Amino acid sequence: MLSQNTIAVAMSGGVDSSTVAAMLRAEGRNVIGLTMQLWNQRRLAGRAGMPEAVTGRCCSLDDVYDARRVAETIGIPYYVVNHEDRFERDVVRPFVQEYLSGRTPIPCSLCNNHLKFDQLLTVAKQIGADAVATGHYARVEHDEQRGRWLLKRPTDRAKDQTYFLFGLTQEQLSRTLFPLGGMTKPEVRDLARKHGLALAEKPDSQEICFVPGGDYKNFLDAYLAEQGESLPDTAGELVTTDGRVIGEHSGIHNFTVGQRKGLGIATGFPLYVLQIKGDARQVVVGEQEHLYSRTLLARRINLISVEDFDEPMRVAVKIRHRHEPAMAMIEKTGCDQARVTFHEPQRAITPGQAAVFYDGDVVVGGGWIS
């Protein structure tokens, strides 16, 4: 990184981003703390099945309070910037639509790709900061030979967040710092204690930030009710791979590919959701072995380590956050789509999730599973 003296740090009120702010401040950088207000947790509280009390983590008043206290402790200016409208348009609405069409979305990637970095960099520029820093576990490096900014897996593999960052552009990467990329979580907590941050022991958050307790079905109900819409009737048939109707289901949004429990039918052997046919409102079920497949189509791909590729490329592909990347060949089938062919069949390839391509530690790129 060159002379990036003024850095805007995206502060969530958690340990990671707070430590980033403290580290950069200790290095003598000019640090500005920003919290993006993305969702009002009180909005749906108490509605249809949602808890009365606000339990969601993101943008809660407690988190803003924590971030503000950290900023005050380390002596940096701090601001909350409101991006609620954009978040609802670019993340929440698509999240709801994806479920209603029978896919299983990952809002964190949608948010990173279409909102968080884009808006952070815009605000940073507006307020005179040269770069942004976040508490993500990932590394950014400039590869002189290729003339590309690289996104790489972090030292702490258990915390690797590159899966959610595959959409970053070269321009975004060139102005982004991930100071925790070379550290482990215990080291980060130690550093937080060393800097005297009161939240050093605060537990990690894992859930989707705007869905309290991770219960997305209640969230869909409550959100649609608030919008004066009702959950569209997507009830239909449970069918086997050969098209035989073996039962009925209450709505396609209740299912995820690979799901076993809750199908409501008794057969002699375990059944799994193999496919969700949104248009026909059909949920295809079958035995576990049918869950495995070797190919997928990735759309809206973003490439990071290479500008483009004409020849098929050998990479490791990760198809969900907790998936161990599996060897595959990728080949372009259109200007922004690629076919992925795994060496070994993979379990429960799920439309709506991302397929992220790795070459060792380097993120080659990724796309959305269609």
Added chain:
Amino acid sequence: MRRVYLDNNATTPVLPEVLEAMRPYFGEHFGNASSIHHHGQETRAAVERARESVAALLGCRPAEIVFTSGGTEADNLAVFGLVQPGDHVVTSTIEHHAVLNTCRHLEEKGIEVTYIPVDGRCLVDPGDLRRALRSNTRLVTIMMANNETGVLQPVNEIGKMCAEADVYFHTDAVQAAAKVPLRVNDIRCDLLSISGHKIHAPQGVGALYVRKGTTLEPRFFGGSHERSRRAGTENVPGIVGLGKAAELAIKRFAQPNDLEMAVLRDRLEATILEHVDSAAVNGTGAPRVPNTTNIYFDYIEGEALVIALDLKGLAVSTGAACSSGAIEPSHVLTAMGLRPDRARASIRFSLGKQTSAEDVDFAIHLVPASVTRLRELSPLYNKNTAVHS
């Protein structure tokens, strides 16, 4: 870094004379104003002197002043203290949240509330008020000066209308008091709220004028303080500060050169508009308090401008801060019919007694450059200017 504060509608610094007047009541004169002994008598006397000063500022009798913890409590006491089930209330869409959310709460309790609109200048039309009055209308609550635009509402006309209709009239004068001379008998209001920290007294003190003969149901129960209208031991240093601030305001009004602030504000406004295109004042064409100007700068985000200016040492504001501190589009500007993007592109500058000509120069120097910088980053601005050139 040099810091200039032009957000005096949010709060004002305590003036040195006010602080001096308050100082003995933190130490030497510590008595409870309700105590019968010497110590109590000392502070009781101070509270009553302050009451006389506040009464003088508002043109009422001292017994008609109830000290509160601030403007919000005064507004709550006025509205909740008067309204009963079955009553109807009239207010406006541009009230401060202390009135607006109090009225919304009344609605939740089943009381009917009519919100009358404002025009593009931020003015309530008394004709709309007349049409909103009903046989069961108990209270009209309309602010004297709007906190965001500084626009002065036609309260004398409204007061007259209410008196003729025999309806109680409350006005939130938090942003008008000590900025423009006001007399409760000219306004013909029954209740009027003021706040200490908007007039260079400390935070945590305010007052409600309650016309003699007006019975309010108290909000707090306890001792018989404030003639049983507001229980709780008096905030003596705060009340003394409010009294001193009122006294200083009365002196200023008596001076022939009391136009200083308006002159500074007008220069700030005119010079900024001279140097920035696609910008204008919100509330043009309406009478305003002399310390406030609210300007929209098309193609920018007010939030970004406020942060950028703060980082350079100038404190101004935009919209309303929600509980997290994030900015929400102003309900006042929206009620005036501003497009949402224009409401978000609006900045409020508000001067105080401590504001100097140099402070205004600092803002004049900083604001146009910052707006230009933000516009250079705006694709929308570049597109539009390209079309023009």
